[in-house]
Amino acid sequence: MSFKKKLSAGAILVASAMAQNPTPPVPAAATPAEPPARRVRPQAYPTRPPADPAALARGRALYGVHCNFCHGSDARGGEGGPNLLRSQLVLSDRSGETIAPVVQNGRPDQGMPKFPMTLAQISDIAAYIHSFKVGGYDISRMVPLSILVGDAKSGAETFRSKCGSCHSVTGDLKGIGARITDAKTLQNNFLMPGVGGGFGGPQRPVLTHVPPTTVTVTLPSGEKVEGVLGRIDDFVVTLRQTDGVTRSIRRDGDTPKVEIHDPLQPHKDLLPTYTDKEIHDLTAYLVTVK
């Protein structure tokens, strides 16, 4: 856990170094005596052999359905997920081995969902991500991002089939398009409800009363401690009991036993099942629900 944190902190450092210095200065012709090694770009971008076209095609399809809507069509982020091309973790990946743990476990508290994918699928996605040019400017960046590209009519159908069992646009989600007028915010709300500022952006408005995540800790003595989950990491779990008392309990591997009950789990489990088109259609539909 803390290892991952270090990795992503490293990625942020790299990203900000690159943002300040997007084109490393070309060594001036006046310094020819400089030993060649010193002229190597500070970010040694991995040069990669061309990928198998079949793997690339599979990777593109998977990425398009599952990753595109957060990490952007060119993997440069901006749609809720970070830029993957500048991620140290992605830069040091060869064929999915460092990407796989992130995809398979997710980082749910940071807004990165987990996907039940095989290593072969992730290796294909990795091949696709690695096929982008890391440096330079991508022409696709010039196209203004619009997320209202969907079809509201098919969105209404999708809503009936995928959301209707739990929600209604005349009930709990009444006037959703009027209550949240920014389409991007609205989309993030239904994709990852309850993830406050989890997309790295400002705290999102909350539409409905999202019940809190609770936790049950079974101590070695058999005593069960229950409450609203405060935070959890590899070392400690913090919860608030119904009597208002906050308790922090040390963790060591699987002791004590910790069970997390996220009322949004069924909703979150839907995430990997949407296609890009369904997401766009749903957003186009929901903005019309005034």
Ligand code: HEC
């Ligand atoms: C709902 C939005 C969302 C979706 C969908 C999504 N991601 Fe992410 N992803 C995120 C966020 C947010 C983070 C940053 C998490 C953090 O801060 O640690 C992230 C982080 C990552 C990282 C780690 C980057 C780093 O430097 O630490 C990788 C790799 C990644 N995502 C790959 C993928 C892949 C591959 C897919 C598709 C299978 C995918 N993501 C789908 C939101 C998303």
Ligand code: HEC
């Ligand atoms: C299995 C039940 C279930 C399904 C299916 C489901 N949701 Fe939810 N959704 C919930 C629960 C539970 C909440 C938490 C708030 C509540 O209790 O109303 C929620 C919350 C939301 C919120 C509010 C988020 C916020 O920040 O306030 C939106 C918007 C939403 N869902 C949209 C959708 C859409 C769109 C679909 C279909 C693509 C969908 N949901 C499918 C159970 C479900």
